[in-house]
Amino acid sequence: MTDLPHDLAISSGAYVLNGLEPEEEAQFERVLAGSPELRGEVTELSDTAVELGLALAPIEPGDLMRARILAAVAATPQRNGLAAVEMPARESAAPDRAHRRLPTHRWIPRMTVLVAGIAAVLGLAFAIAHVSSPNGGGAGGPVAVGSASDAHLAHIAVDGGGMLTIQWSHRLGRSVVSADGLPRLAADRTYELWYIDGKTARPAGVFDGTGQMELAGRMDDGDTIGMTIEPAGGAKAPSSVPIASVAT
């Protein structure tokens, strides 16, 4: 590359493989914008990277995912080809990387892609699907979480069987859990949820494993949400590592 600082001229491969650190990437993109020569190289190397991805053995996702995506799409307006609407960035435990703009590969610059908005839509679709759940909290509580601007949604497998679906909003400091296929426990045992901040686990309510429940107490930024099995009535501290957990 002519007229480029050496460390930038050699960064094209790292850039298309998404290996640059955020600051380097921003710097590279500024240079890229002014260098047709570099853009040409990035375009070719980006296509090469795609070939690597296409060479991987494909994996069929489950029907459930297809249903979720089609449901979410049905509830989601599209962005037109003109000005993108800026949405507030979510407050995240990892703001440095999660909200970076997409790289300016040749087709990407016009896509202002915002994870927060996507997460909100997935959360909303979920909330709509579950709003009639028998254990739904009062006064639209769970729905409020699902439709928050920074709503997140995670589906996680539970050790011992079943799936847990957790929605949370850092902005609201709240989260909602629902379960699918959790094993029924003996009468003297219960599922219990926790907010775990690294040093301590705060009890966030016992859960009978059916319907939907909003966790008790406030969720702080960076909390991990975990679930354990405890004596009926709940415990003040978890007796084991979580059988399911998600970092928020």
Added chain:
Amino acid sequence: MLTFPDVDGGTVAPLEDLLREVGEGDRRSFAELYDRTAHRVYGLVRRLLVDPSQSEEVTQEVYLEIWQNAGRYDASRGGAIAWMMTLAHRRAVDRIRSSQASRDRDLRVGTRDWEPDIDVVAERVEVSLEMGRVSAALDRLTAVQREAVTLTYFGGRSNSEVAALLHIPLGTVKTRLRDGLIRLRDELGVAL
């Protein structure tokens, strides 16, 4: 332009046409686009994230982004599958970095037990590729180029991580990635 194999052998709409229709709000085209590409997108995301539930979340995010932004796709600038796979790789890497950030934080405060196992780098270097052409092209890289490209693309590792893992300077990582990709490009004859 990359083409997508037509498994049925019949005439099917090119993915670029489907994506354009998706951009016009056609949900039936979106479903077809999903059915014809999800195994590719999910395969890539799974390779990077390993964890099935996280991979499903990210794949959902990718397809919603495709839905929302299809109107901005410009076929003259590249193939549909390339556009989608580029987006998927980016989102998967974002997820890796963001969960790494929280994992690093939790490890600092000593709650290792709460976190899932961290992948050991060595096991991620070997990748099974189904397409002989790409696999053969990778074989023509030097071992150190192949290692750097594999760790970065298939392992989702940042340059700094690769440098630390291999005990080499950052600039060396970048050089290996660029030289390796250029070699791959030439071997594969990637057309513009």
